[in-house]
Amino acid sequence: MTKPKVLQILSMYHSEGERILHEGAEVIRTDQYAIPHLCELVKNVDGIVLRAPAKITREIIDANPELKVISGAGVGLDNIDVAYATKKGIPVLHAPSVNKVSTAEHAVTLVMALSKSLISFHENMSQGNYDSRITIPAYELKGKKVGLIGFGNIAQEVAKRLKIGLEMDVTAWVREFKPDKHQIANEIGVDIHTNMEEVFSQSDFISLHIPLNEQTRHSIDRKYFRIMKPSAFLINTARGAVVNQNDLYEALTTGKIAGAGLDVFDPEPPGKDLPLLSLPNVIVTPHVGGTTVECNYIMSTTVAQNVIKVLEGKKPTYIGNPEVLKVKICE
Numbered sequence: 001m002t003k004p005k006v007l008q009i010l011s012m013y014h015s016e017g018e019r020i021l022h023e024g025a026e027v028i029r030t031d032q033y034a035i036p037h038l039c040e041l042v043k044n045v046d047g048i049v050l051r052a053p054a055k056i057t058r059e060i061i062d063a064n065p066e067l068k069v070i071s072g073a074g075v076g077l078d079n080i081d082v083a084y085a086t087k088k089g090i091p092v093l094h095a096p097s098v099n100k101v102s103t104a105e106h107a108v109t110l111v112m113a114l115s116k117s118l119i120s121f122h123e124n125m126s127q128g129n130y131d132s133r134i135t136i137p138a139y140e141l142k143g144k145k146v147g148l149i150g151f152g153n154i155a156q157e158v159a160k161r162l163k164i165g166l167e168m169d170v171t172a173w174v175r176e177f178k179p180d181k182h183q184i185a186n187e188i189g190v191d192i193h194t195n196m197e198e199v200f201s202q203s204d205f206i207s208l209h210i211p212l213n214e215q216t217r218h219s220i221d222r223k224y225f226r227i228m229k230p231s232a233f234l235i236n237t238a239r240g241a242v243v244n245q246n247d248l249y250e251a252l253t254t255g256k257i258a259g260a261g262l263d264v265f266d267p268e269p270p271g272k273d274l275p276l277l278s279l280p281n282v283i284v285t286p287h288v289g290g291t292t293v294e295c296n297y298i299m300s301t302t303v304a305q306n307v308i309k310v311l312e313g314k315k316p317t318y319i320g321n322p323e324v325l326k327v328k329i330c331e
Contacts (some may be wrong), residue, residue, distance in 0.1 A: 004311040009050035017300020024308035039063040058084040069310040086321040095302040099290030104157030106289035110261030147203030148172040155209035201227040212239035225251035237289040240266035
């Protein structure tokens with residue numbers, strides 16, 4: 001039996017996922033992701049697996065009218081033209097929610113590192129400045145207010161750790177009230193609000209957990225930074241483009257907010273000259289919130305198994321555009 005062909009763009013997050021993919025398909029691997037190059041390679045395959053910063057555009061999709069499946073290598077789908085793939089009846093797969101614990105832990109780590117001035121203490125100690133212990137402030141987290149912008153799977157995990165573990169006062173902003181999220185919030189002890197300005201103005205920490213779309217792009221801007229407490233911190237482990245980075249830089253350099261913990265940027269990777277990277281009141285990490293060893297294994301194996309399922313005519317476990325199922329997938 002001839003194996004289906006899959007174009008793998010860049011490495012997957014774990015070698016076990018690649019092993020599963022090779023077991024079920026003939027894999028064509030490339031680490032180059034220029035659109036003309038991908039338009040040529042895609043002509044001879046049945047499916048695509050990719051990870052950012054590679055992108056799948058309508059030009060690439062149009063280069064192969066027989067394409068059966070496209071999959072991100074992990075959770076996000078903002079590097080795939082999902083709307084156009086849906087129009088063409090192509091299933092777009094990913095591995096949602098599997099990174100919720102890893103990303104939540106990273107967000108909590110940034111909260112703790114900022115409140116305890118860990119980077120400043122480390123830098124001073126590495127220069128022999130032990131007296132920094134009496135010149136650099138650190139703050140207790142118990143009783144501090146945290147505002148979660150969004151209350152999906154990751155935000156819920158963050159809420160558990162901050163509310164139950166650290167005894168912080170947690171509020172979550174949601175676009176609309178939903179009974180299921182209310183129930184989860186009540187169980188954890190989290191307040192739900194639909195007024196984002198109120199959450200921003202009252203919180204000591206703001207942690208972003210909203211998806212990137214046209215409605216949210218650059219939506220967190222100077223309007224919100226100006227009403228935050230000057231002692232407050234911003235945490236972003238969601239997507240870089242939900243924040244207006246120029247406005248954030250202004251807020252950080254003029255004392256409108258105290259600092260930020262950033263795991264995501266716009267674009268990615270960020271330029272080495274991005275001003276945010278050199279600010280002393282900012283902790284930056286290279287989009288690693290959801291890429292622990294454990295999470296990488298689960299993401300990669302889930303993605304590989306999903307792709308093979310579709311190519312075998314079966315229903316995938318996770319799909320970003322389920323409306324195409326009745327067209328392309330057999331039960």
